[in-house]
Amino acid sequence: MNQDVRSPQAVSSPLLIVAALMLLAAAASALALGIQHLSSLALPGCGPTSACAELAASRWGNLGGWPVAYLGAAYFFGLAVAFFVHREKRLAVPARLLLSLGGLVSLFYLGIMATEQKWCLYCLVSHLFHLGALALIFYSTEASVQNRGWWFGLCGAGLAATVAFGIAEWQTTTQVSSEQRALTEQSIEQVLEQTPKSPESATVTPPSDGGFTGRYRRGPEQASVRLVVFHDYQCKDCAELDAELEQLLETYPTLSLSIRHYPMCSQCNPNISWDFFHTQACRAAYLAEAAYRIGGEDLFWEFHRWLFENKVKFEEAELKQFCDSQKIDFDQLLATADSDEIQNLVQEDIDLAISLGATGTPFVFLNGVEIRGTSSNPGNARLAVEKVMAANPPRRSSAWDRFPPGAEERLLTEWQAEDAVELPAPEKCRLVFGNPEGSHRIVIYLEPTDRQTAVLWRNALAMAQQSDNVRLEMYLYPIHSELNPRFAKLSKELFPSSAKFSRVLAALRKTGSSQLAEAISVCLQCDYDIAEQELIEQVASAAMVEPTTLQELSKAPETLAEIEYDLSQATLPDVGWAPAVYIHARSAPSAAVSQQVMTRMLETDFAKLSSPDETLNP
Incomplete structure (x- = not known):
């Protein structure tokens, strides 16, 4: 009886080398998307409103906050290394099952692109090369019991790539966070410099410019920390900041918050020149102000929270359902939102923000001082509130807050x-x-x-x-x-x-x-x-x-x-x-x-x- 005593080299397949090269191409394409996420580099064809950007920003673009591009690059690279170090025709059943699952994932993402008619060239290259490599692998291999070398190659290379992405992501995030925190620290110092160190050092009368505040104050009129926030209901960072402020208002009874609108939408904001950006932000601001006219401050804040929770992505039926839950007339809300009075009020907020040099949202002021570094890191607002509160500033009304410097000074700074x-x-x-x-x-x-x-x-x-x-x-x-x-x-x-x-x-x-x-x-x-x-x-x-x-x-x-x-x-x-x-x-x-x-x-x-x-x- 003859036994098959051929060496691994004798049963290797040249097609597996081709498959490994195809997997490297898939990894390189996914890597390009990963690098774009980490840096300010923009790939050809992947502009800010391209299909690539829309897919990356969708719920399918990340897994648990981890960009899918990272996972794809690490997996494809791990597979490529596995087939470079282990080129035998025999491939264990568990490995074949893993490859099949990976193929289904690629088909799933291709299906998403086809369904939504959003085609990302780099995603296509990754998935098509991956599927092509799998076809070669299954064609040129047969099932066996185990392949330890293959698993070591896959896990070792995949883990190394994942760790590398993790370190790069951490360094990038840390650098941005450090820069934003430094700006916030500078703003905090400015607030503390103008905060009286003792009751004896406090001035007797407020400044003559009339103070600085927003509308619909939450918290006491006489507050130690007085926040004014210009926001946009379609702004992700604004939504995160709003959730942060909700917690702070519960923690600090001497904190007050008032708001103004700065919708980043060309329909009402002359500083926004892109018709595609935050297209519902103006309407959302009008509806929020209409809610106040109909039901007062309590209804305004209810509607304010509802808009942020829904990210202004709601149909008329959902808006009507909200109105029914609050026992307000839907048609009256729409008519009020369309009135000149409401739209002029929002325009006044926009004009004020522009005069102060607004370039984005959230635009945050604490005791009359802009808190920089909150636009891309809303958590820095908590840092500012906590540090200023720790200085035990006197409780005052917004009349004590000096009107902020104008746009010229802010743009220069x-x-x-x-x-x-x-x-x-x-x-x-x-x-x-x-x-x-x-x-x-x-x-x-x-x-x-x-x-x-x-x-x-x-x-x-x-x-x-x-x-x-x-x-x-x-x-x-x-x-x-x-x-x-x-x-x-x-x-x-x-x-x-x-x-x-x-x-x-x-x-x-x-x-x-x-x-x-x-x-x-x-x-x-x-x-x-x-x-x-x-x-x-x-x-x-x-x-x-x-x-x-x-x-x-x-x-x-x-x-x-x-x-x-x-x-x-x-x-x-x-x-x-x-x-x-x-x-x-x-x-x-x-x-x-x-x-x-x-x-x-x-x-x-x-x-x-x-x-x-x-x-x-x-």
Whole structure:
């Protein structure tokens, strides 16, 4: 009787090497998504509103708070190593069952993408390579009793990759948390500096500016800590902060809270230029204020909590059901929310927030001082309340809280806190205005059809024209799937006219016009729905060139190459959105930067403001 005494090498299969390479490709694709999650890097085709981003943010994008991309990369890498170190044709039944389960998971995620019609290229590569590898593995192997080497390879490599992701995630989270905490600590120091150390040191009368407060106060009128929060009902961090504040109000009887609205929605907020962002936030604010008009403060806070709990993702039937539970008339609520009185009230809140320099939510003030570092880490609000409470400040009304500094001061402070980034070398820019030899650089990246672009361009150009030492560098950064690889997989164009305007602006450079600045200004002020021929005629007139010349250039391959070149120059500073403006190599917190703020930024001497290593980078 013959026995099969072939060595493992004799029964190995070349197809398993191919399968291992395919698994490495799947791991690399998942790794790319993991790196994007860890850093500010944006993969081509994975812009902020792409299918990739939507899938990652969905309930299927993480498992217990752990990104699925991490798990996929670790699993695929572990399998690849397992088949590199153990290439026998015999594969244990438990291993085959695990592989089958993994294949079902890949099919499940492909099904989700098909059902929701959201196709992420990197997810597709991972799952298709994974399924292809499994097909080769099952074709070239047969069942056996055990494969210890295979399991050691899978578990060892998979565990190592998981640990590596865990360390990277921890370091990234720790760094961000540390930066946010440092900002909060600075705000706490500012509050404590203006807090009387003893009753004898307290002033007798409140400041003359009338104090600072919100509406619908919870907690005592005379409070040791007085919080004012500008919020957005579709803001995730606002919802987390609201839950945190609920606990604090129960813990501290001398804490008061009042609110104002700052919906990050273009329908009511002039500072928001994206029609796709927080589309129900304005309506939610109107409904909350309508609830107060109908049922007073108690109903307002009930509705306030309900909106956050539902993340403003509710149907009319659910809203009606809530109204029924509170015994209020549904039609009356809708009519009140649509009234001019309510909408004007919300607009007043928005205008106030803008005047204070709001760039996002939550926008938190404690005893009249902005608590920075809470917008992306709401838990820092608890830190601020606890530290200020520990100082035992006197109980006072909001009339004692000084009105916060205006937008100019806040934007300047936020900008100064930014780290300097590496910008393209000055000679790289093909479109320069002002003094080409100027030591003060203003570098702007423009999405032509964003609402803030025309104002930013006008202010930056004025700075270059009015100063002998300012050099303005302009790059195009269209947010359009046709022109920008970062947004190649957009499920819907965010700026539908971007390609049309970008091609015309890029073509302008090739005309050699002496009226280039004026022509750009005319282009950026045109209505976004303008017909392409009319746009070309208006811009050509301002540039003093023939419309046919500009039209031909806008269709020429070299014009597309100009746009591609500008996009390549956005890599160093890692521009992910536009418009963006850099002054002294620091990114301004908002594109809505006035000439006055730009002037102060250009005059800033970082050698006097900061540590020796944070020097001016002209």
